[in-house]
Structure formats: C-alpha cells, structure tokens
Amino acid sequence: MARRRKSIHGEWSSRWAFILAASGSAVGLGNIWKFPYLAGDNGGGAFVLIYLISVAVVGIPIMMAEVMLGRRGRQSPINTMRTLAAEEGLSRHWKWLGGAGVAAGFLILSYYSIIAGWTLAYVFHTGSGTFTGASAEAVSTAFNDFVADPERLLAWHTIFMVMTMVVVSRGVRSGLEQAVRYLMPVLVLLLLLLVGYAMNTGFFIEGLKFLFSPDFSKITGWGILAAMGQAFFSLSLGMGAIMVYGSYLPRRASIARSSINVAIADTSVAILAGIAIFPIIFANGLNPGQGVGLVFKTLPLAFGQMPGGVFFGTLFFVLLLFAAWTSGISLVEPAVAWLVENRGMTRVKASVLVGAATWLLGLGTLFSFNIWSDYTLFGKMTFFDALDFLTANIMLPAGGLLIAVFAGWLMSRKASMQELAIGNDAGYRAWQFLVRYITPLAVIAVLLHVTGVMKWITA
Numbered sequence: 027m028a029r030r031r032k033s034i035h036g037e038w039s040s041r042w043a044f045i046l047a048a049s050g051s052a053v054g055l056g057n058i059w060k061f062p063y064l065a066g067d068n069g070g071g072a073f074v075l076i077y078l079i080s081v082a083v084v085g086i087p088i089m090m091a092e093v094m095l096g097r098r099g100r101q102s103p104i105n106t107m108r109t110l111a112a113e114e115g116l117s118r119h120w121k122w123l124g125g126a127g128v129a130a131g132f133l134i135l136s137y138y139s140i141i142a143g144w145t146l147a148y149v150f151h152t153g154s155g156t157f158t159g160a161s162a163e164a165v166s167t168a169f170n171d172f173v174a175d176p177e178r179l180l181a182w183h184t185i186f187m188v189m190t191m192v193v194v195s196r197g198v199r200s201g202l203e204q205a206v207r208y209l210m211p212v213l214v215l216l217l218l219l220l221v222g223y224a225m226n227t228g229f230f231i232e233g234l235k236f237l238f239s240p241d242f243s244k245i246t247g248w249g250i251l252a253a254m255g256q257a258f259f260s261l262s263l264g265m266g267a268i269m270v271y272g273s274y275l276p277r278r279a280s281i282a283r284s285s286i287n288v289a290i291a292d293t294s295v296a297i298l299a300g301i302a303i304f305p306i307i308f309a310n311g312l313n314p315g316q317g318v319g320l321v322f323k324t325l326p327l328a329f330g331q332m333p334g335g336v337f338f339g340t341l342f343f344v345l346l347l348f349a350a351w352t353s354g355i356s357l358v359e360p361a362v363a364w365l366v367e368n369r370g371m372t373r374v375k376a377s378v379l380v381g382a383a384t385w386l387l388g389l390g391t392l393f394s395f396n397i398w399s400d401y402t403l404f405g406k407m408t409f410f411d412a413l414d415f416l417t418a419n420i421m422l423p424a425g426g427l428l429i430a431v432f433a434g435w436l437m438s439r440k441a442s443m444q445e446l447a448i449g450n451d452a453g454y455r456a457w458q459f460l461v462r463y464i465t466p467l468a469v470i471a472v473l474l475h476v477t478g479v480m481k482w483i484t485a
C-alpha cells in the first residue's frame with residue numbers, strides 16, 4: 027500500500043529540514059556565479075523577466091511534481107519511477123527517466139566541481155589580501171592566470187570532490203542539515219552588504235535598469251532557452267535531486283508550501299546577486315557580457331576597495347563554497363541512493379565510486395579552460411560549454427517535461443491529489459493545469475528552438 031512506503035535511507039526531521047536541504051541544493055553557484063553572467067551575456071532585463079516567468083509557471087509546478095513523486099515512491103529516482111509506473115500500470119521503462127537524471131547529475135557535478143574549486147581558491151586569494159586596492163585589470167588578469175594553470179585547478183577540484191563525497195557518504199542528514207541552517211542566513215546578510223556597497227558606487231540605478239528594464243531586441247532564441255534552462259538549473263529540477271530529497275519528506279508536510287518557499291529563497295538570492303554585481307561592473311567600466319569569469323572579476327574588486335574587505339571577501343567566498351557544497355551533494359545523492367538500493371553497496375563504497383568517476387570526467391572541463399581551450403566541438407563550444415549546454419539546456423528541461431507528463435497526465439488523479447493534499451480544490455486544479463498544459467508546452471516550444479540554435483552552432 028502506497029501510504030505505508032518508507033525510505034530505507036531515513037527521513038528529514040521536519041518540513042523545515044526539507045526546505046533547508048532543498049534550498050541548500052537550489053542555492054549555489056547557479057545563483058551567484060551563473061545567473062549574473064547569463065544575464066550579462068543575454069542583455070539583462072529581458073533575460074531576467076523570462077527567467078522569472080519560467081520559475082513561476084514551469085519551475086514551481088515541476089518542483090511540486092518532483093517532490094510528490096519522490097515522497098510517494100520513497101526511493102532513488104530510478105526505483106521511484108519504476109515503482110510508481112508499475113502502480114499505475116505503465117511501462118517499466120519509466121525507470122530510465124530516473125536513469126537519465128542520474129547521468130545528468132553526474133555530468134553537472136563534473137563541471138560544477140571545477141567552478142566550486144575556483145571558489146575555494148578565492149577564499150585564500152581574498153584572505154591573503156591579494157586584491158586589496160587592486161585595479162580592475164589586475165583582478166581580471168589574476169583570474170585569467172589562475173584558470174590557465176591546470177595544476178592549481180586540479181588541486182582545488184580534487185579537494186572539492188573529496189569534501190562532497192565525504193558528506194554524501196555519511197548520509198545527508200547528519201551535519202549538513204545543521205550547517206545549512208546557519209550558513210544560508212549569513213550568506214544572505216553578506217549579499218545585502220554587497221548590495222549596500224553597490225548602492226554607493228554611483229551606478230546603482232544603472233545596474234537596476236540593466237536587470238529590470240527588458241529590451242527584447244537584445245534577446246535571442248538562445249537567450250530564451252538559456253533563461254529557462256537556468257530556471258531548471260537554479261531550482262535543481264529535472265534530474266531527480268529534488269525528487270530524492272522529496273523521498274525523505276515526512277508524510278504530513280505540505281508539498282505546495284514547501285516548494286514555493288524553496289523557489290522564493292532561490293530566486294531572491296539570484297536577484298540579490300545580480301543587484302550587487304551589475305553596479306560594480308558599470309562603476310568600473312567593465313563589460314557585463316564577459317562570461318564565466320564575471321563574478322570572479324568583479325566581486326574581488328569590490329572587496330579590494332571596501333573597508334574590511336579582506337574579512338568580508340573571505341567570508342563571502344567561504345559562504346559561496348558552502349552554497350556550492352550543499353548543491354554538489356544533491357547532484358550525486360540520486361546515484362548513491364540507487365547504488366545502495368540496487369547494488370547492495372555501503373554508502374561509503376558508492377560515494378567513492380561515484381566521486382572517482384566524477385572527478386575523472388571533471389578533467390575534461392578543467393582542461394577546457396587551458397590546454398584544451400582551442401579544442402572545440404561544433405567549432406564554437408569548448409568541452410565545458412558543450413557539457414553545460416547539454417545538461418542545463420537539454421537534459422534538465424527534457425527531464426522536467428517527462429516528469430510533468432507523468433505527474434499531470436499519467437498518474438491517477440486520486441494518487442496525485444492524495445499526495446499533494448492541497449486543502450482547496452482550486453489550488454490543486456491550478457497546479458494540474460500548469461503541469462498538464464503550460465509547462466509541457468513552454469518546454470517543447472523552447473526546446474524546438476534548439477534545432478535553430480544547433481544550426482547556428484554548426485553553421
């Protein structure tokens with residue numbers, strides 16, 4: 027009987043523990059590193075608007091669907107999908123949706139760990155006062171020199187992977203639940219401090235204009251795809267991370283309220299990061315569209331100029347590291363949970379195995395910033411670009427689409443109603459409408475653009 031199913035991996039201690047863990051997964055490099063540079067590369071306002079719409083009409087409904095499926099299945103995404111499909115009399119092949127999610131998580135972590143390694147390095151660069159009083163040019167050169175050095179990147183990548191796998195091997199509940207509880211609020215406080223600094227640059231309004239006044243002539247099909255992909259990426263959707271966290275959610279917790287809380291927390295952090303960063307960019311005459319290095323070339327500049335900058339800067343990168351850490355573990359949790367369930371491995375053994383494989387694949391991204399930087403796929407994409415494009419812009423939206431179809435169309439109304447337990451019927455119907463029509467149509471429309479985008483890439 028479905029109502030009695032229990033997870034062999036344990037349960038969160040409360041609804042709040044779930045919200046914290048899911049926010050820990052959602053808030054990460056995606057918010058502070060990726061969101062600003064994507065917004066910068068795609069002209070600002072229009073990108074931000076499409077991003078916000080995607081979070082509301084695609085992100086929240088899919089998050090609810092993932093949590094719902096997870097809590098009903100109570101297993102790793104692969105086994106959850108297999109069990110739920112069997113329960114509804116559907117094909118066993120639905121388990122492959124879980125399998126694709128495991129693959130996506132593995133691919134994402136392999137490059138996520140490289141960027142997290144940069145964060146780790148910047149804790150020390152900032153802490154040692156390297157950026158005190160430095161010019162924009164010096165900060166930018168320091169970054170370029172850093173990523174050109176594979177040995178340094180390798181050391182930081184290795185440390186981050188070990189950190190991640192140690193936590194995963196111990197089970198998500200011990201330690202991390204506690205860490206997230208205290209670190210997330212401090213991260214927000216520091217972002218507010220940076221916003222305060224940005225207000226005094228004299229370019230605050232410029233920054234706000236860039237972020238919030240949409241100029242649709244600046245957005246391309248590619249930009250729309252990137253905005254929706256970023257909504258999936260930032261909310262950790264489409265690969266089973268939230269599903270597996272949902273499988274540890276206590277029975278009585280409200281899925282709708284929890285999901286909305288997580289989405290609000292995640293979006294607020296991204297927007298705050300943008301509000302802090304763009305005024306600094308404009309005040310220093312920097313170009314907002316400079317890609318992956320944006321945050322690493324702007325924030326050290328601000329810290330280098332403000333009083334107490336060494337302290338605040340170090341603290342900021344420590345917190346960003348924690349945000350990346352709590353995200354990293356959720357990227358491998360589905361794979362590790364599955365190995366434990368189906369291969370009878372201990373968590374430790376499963377973690378070592380997955381961690382080693384991820385570390386190895388990460389080398390591809392690592393070298394794409396230096397010795398392989400000329401080696402491009404389709405003539406335009408480095409290994410890192412291609413991985414990022416494949417995962418964030420194709421695998422996550424496609425995974426989300428299938429999750430929406432399963433939850434909205436294939437699962438019985440009785441099952442989804444019972445699991446979501448939304449008190450009022452209107453709320454349930456609103457969710458069902460979004461997940462049945464709006465979400466799939468939006469994702470399909472945007473994915474169709476990929477065909478056009480691919481033509482552009484190969485042209």
Ligand code: TRP
Pocket residue numbers: 051052053054055056057134258259260261262263264265267353354356357422
């Ligand atoms: N959401 C995280 C971030 O913004 C990254 C992340 C963690 C993720 N788990 C995920 C992305 C699952 C996609 C799928 O940094």
